[in-house]
Structures are given as structure tokens and as C-alpha cells.
Amino acid sequence: MNILSTLKTNLKKPLINSIEFYQKFISPMLGSNCRYYPSCSEYAKIEFDQDTLPRAFAKSALRILRCNQLFKGGIEYPVIKKEIKPNILIKKTNIKYWLIPTKKKHHYIIIKAENGK
DSSP states (O other): OOHHHHHHHHHHHHHHHHHHHIIIIIHHHHOSOOSEESOHHHHHHHHHHHSOHHHHHHHHHHHHHHOSTTSOOEEOOOEEEOOOOOOSSOOOOOOOEEEEEOSSTTEEEEEEOTTOO
């Protein structure tokens, strides 16, 4: 693991932890007010986990700004750009997200797997 990769991980982890704190302690007191599925906090958590920090900040902010009475809401999964390299070695893994290809090359819709941790 190189230094840049370690730095990215160290910057993302506190952001994801703060979102999880919000989901666990603050969100239940506010009630279910999000107009989208997955909720804005879950959307942001997936974005920060799977995308670059600048794109994750921008996409999460735009999503939160759209979560009001002026927009219809609905189902909107995160879409990321990712180049997937084939792995010849097959090992048992815990599936955290499903990546569904879109019409654009290297763009995927992310859906959280139920048994993912």
C-alpha cells in the first residue's frame, strides 16, 4: 500500500465514521424525512467509501440540496466511475456492494448488499 492510498483511507475513515454516528444517534431523533432511497446519509456513506473525496463531497452536497419539497425524490443509487480489473485468483469475500454497469464505460450504479459489513 503506497503513501497516497494510506492518506486517502485515513481521510475517508473519519468522514464515514461521522456519518455512521449521525445515522445511529442523531437521525433516529429527527425521524424519517429523506425524500430519496437510499437515504441521503447512506448515499453519502457509499460515495465516500467508493469514490474520490472531491467527487464524494460534491455528489453528497448536491443530493442533500435536492432533498426538499421542490424535488420529487424517489430511488437514486450512487453512480461511480471505476475501472474493474479481472482477478484470476478466486477467493471467498464478503460482498459489501453490488456494482451494476451503466451505458457509460466504467460507470456503475452501487447497491448495498444486505450481508455486507
